[in-house]
């Protein structure tokens with residue numbers, strides 16, 4: 001049997017990172033971890049408990065009360081994130097969270113907390129993790145690093161379709177502004193900004209189907225596992 005590797009997928013918001021990561025994990029029998037969901041869960045906790053982002057001692061205290069766990073749901077065929085034993089999968093996709101999450105993800109203590117959890121999850125390899133700093137900070141030695149991009153118009157359309165299905169009041173303009181704002185904050189923050197790792201391969205999926213991008217990524221994974 002070939003050795004297990006770590007696959008790190010980074011890129012801008014709504015590039016289809018989680019779709020690809022989930023499919024790769026399924027095909028390779030690997031664990032899938034959505035690091036963005038962790039930042040979203042922390043944001044949800046901060047909003048619910050009115051934690052002021054600028055008060056570092058309160059931020060630290062709040063982080064001490066947060067327990068995050070991914071649990072595989074056999075019926076859903078995917079991992080669900082639990083925040084202090086509560087399934088918060090639906091709550092964290094809300095626009096209210098999308099509007100605040102990038103700001104929360106700039107806080108040093110929040111990043112240290114999330115990165116430590118993420119590194120723990122990768123100890124035994126055999127994991128696909130997607131996010132913004134996975135190939136650069138979380139797993140700088142990942143065997144396969146993929147940096148995903150897609151045209152902004154295509155990303156807006158994809159995200160709009162997803163959000164419209166649960167909230168018909170949403171507008172294209174709102175979605176576009178949110179993606180642009182998050183891309184800006186994520187790329188310009190001081191700690192672990194979104195960057196392509198030097199040894200990452202670029203996957204521009206603007207004109208690729210899901211099946212095509214999966215085929216490409218599986219081939220890359222095969223090449224790396226053969227070497228591992």
Ligand code: DC
Pocket residue numbers: 013014035036037039040101102105130131132133134182186
């Ligand atoms: O992948 P996502 O859109 O659910 O991520 C939500 C936000 O979390 C994203 O705008 C920035 C932050 N994030 C991060 O800073 N680092 C990561 N590894 C993943 C997400």
